[in-house]
Each structure stands twice: as C-alpha cells, then as structure tokens.
Amino acid sequence: MNTKTIVITGGPGSGKTSIIKELEKRGFTCSEEVSRDIILKAREDGIDQLFLTNPIQFSELLLKGRKEQFHTALASNNEFFFLDRGIPDIPAYMEFKGDEYPEFFSEACKEYKYDAIFILAPWQEIFTNDNERYENFDQALEIHEKLIETYTKYGYDLRDVPFGSIEARADHIIDVVKAL
DSSP states (O other): OOOEEEEEEESTTSSHHHHHHHHHHTTOEEEOOSHHHHHHHHHHTTOSOHHHHOHHHHHHHHHHHHHHHHHHHHHSOOSEEEEESOTTHHHHHHHHHTOOOOHHHHHHHHHSOOSEEEEEOOOTTTOOOOTTOOOOHHHHHHHHHHHHHHHHHTTOOEEEOOSSOHHHHHHHHHHHHHTO
16 A cells, blocks of 8 residues: 655644544544654753754754654555655745755755645634743744745645534545545
C-alpha cells in the first residue's frame, strides 16, 4: 500500500493540533508537531526561545524531526498519514522572521514531497497564546501568508479548511483525502 502523506499546516493558533487529535480519535495515524518537543528540550537546557536565539539550529532540529516523520509515514501500513506541519513550514517561518538560511532547507522541500496540503487560516476566535507560542494574532496572519507563498513556491495546491467545529473541520479533511 502506498501511504498518502497529508500535511495540515497553518499559522499558530489556527486549530491544527485540535484537528490532528480529532483525526487520531477517529483512528487515523498522525504525527504531532515536533517543535514543541524541541522548545521544551531547549528550555531544559536553559534556552528560553531557541527559535529566537538560534533560528538555524532550531530549524535544523525541526528538519531532522520532520524528515523522520516523513520516513515513518512512508514505512507505515496506512492509507493516510496526517502530519502536523511539513518541511516547507521551516523556510516559511525563517522568511517570516527575516532570516537567511542554507540551501539544504530548500533542497529538502524539493526532495520530500507530500500528497496533499491542508491549510488553516488564522482564526481570531480560537487564537490563544501558550508557553511555546510567542506570536500574536497579527504575526499569525503574516505567517499564514508566508506559508501560502512557500508551499506554492514548491508546487503545492493548498486546500483551505473552512472555519467550524473541530469535528466539521476533520470531516472536511477526511472527505477530501478519501477522494484523492
């Protein structure tokens, strides 16, 4: 069976994690966002915001984790494998921050190709900050635009996920992927 790799992306606070959890609850195989683990590990090492203090190191750790997730997805025996963010999120965030980055990030975006990308727009009503999220809502809007630009640059046709309940959003995603 050829597993279809499905990315769910969007700016911070757009509902990605809640949808991933809903898909898992329905029996789909999903990977969680790796950045939270990287952030928490850096804090244990005394670095409050690794992305802000050393964006390249943070991004290299993200790239490693997302490549591992991609390989895990392909090795799985599932029809669909949902990923909370994809490799192109990395250069999108670095561009948002205004950082230059090594070419190997772009090369990874070209090499690791996903079967479908769902993007969630920033949603003011559900947006909250937490200990691992430093962006405000206006920055979430900017990040959303960078994500659209970056995924489009790498040839993806992004599928919008309409606002609604977590269940309705998950239903929408499932309906679309089953038609792939």
